[in-house]
Amino acid sequence: MWAVVLPDDTWTRGNWHERYGSHSATLCGMRSPESVRINGTGAGSAWPYTSNPDDPARVWLSLRRAHDDGRVLWDPIRDTRTAGCWDDHGEEYPQGKGPDLYIDLPIPEGLFLLSLYFFEIDWQQYRAHRIELYGKATNGATEPRGNTQKERNVGRFGTQINADE
Numbered sequence: 001m002w003a004v005v006l007p008d009d010t011w012t013r014g015n016w017h018e019r020y021g022s023h024s025a026t027l028c029g030m031r032s033p034e035s036v037r038i039n040g041t042g043a044g045s046a047w048p049y050t051s052n053p054d055d056p057a058r059v060w061l062s063l064r065r066a067h068d069d070g071r072v073l074w075d076p077i078r079d080t081r082t083a084g085c086w087d088d089h090g091e092e093y094p095q096g097k098g099p100d101l102y103i104d105l106p107i108p109e110g111l112f113l114l115s116l117y118f119f120e121i122d123w124q125q126y127r128a129h130r131i132e133l134y135g136k137a138t139n140g141a142t143e144p145r146g147n148t149q150k151e152r153n154v155g156r157f158g159t160q161i162n163a164d165e
Helices: none
Strands: 024-031 032-037 056-062 086-089 130-136 142-153 156-163
Touching: 024 056
Parallel strands: none
Antiparallel strands: 024 032, 024 086, 056 086, 130 142, 142 156
C-alpha cells in the first residue's frame, strides 16, 4: 500500500459534493445521533470507536446557525448545511491522552482518493490530527502501514505522511 498526501484543498470548504464522495461519503454527526451516509459504489457504513470501550464515540450536532456558513459541510439530501462531527469525549482526559477516534474503513485496491475534512464550528482553536493507516498482513492480522500528522508550521497548517508498502 502506498499513500500520498495531496496539498491541502483550501478552496472547496463545505462544498465537497461537487468534487468528492463518488465512492461513498459519511457526513459525521450531521443528523445527531446519526451521520448522513451517501453510498456511491462504496460501503459507507463505518462508525468510529475510541481506545476506551467504556467511553464510546459520540456525535455532536451544533446548535449554531450554520446554513449560510460556507465552511460547514453541505447535505445534498436535505439541501442545507448542518454542523456536526464525531467526538471522542477527549475533554474528560488529560490533554493529548486520548481516548482518540478510530474507524475501520475498507479501501479498494488500486488508486483511491480518501478525503477527510476537519472543521468544527464550536471549537475555535487549533487541534492536531493524526491519521494512521493499517493494512492486513499476509496472515490476516492488522498491521500499521503509515500515518499522517497534521501540524502547524510557521502560521499555516500542513500535512505530512509516512507510509510503507
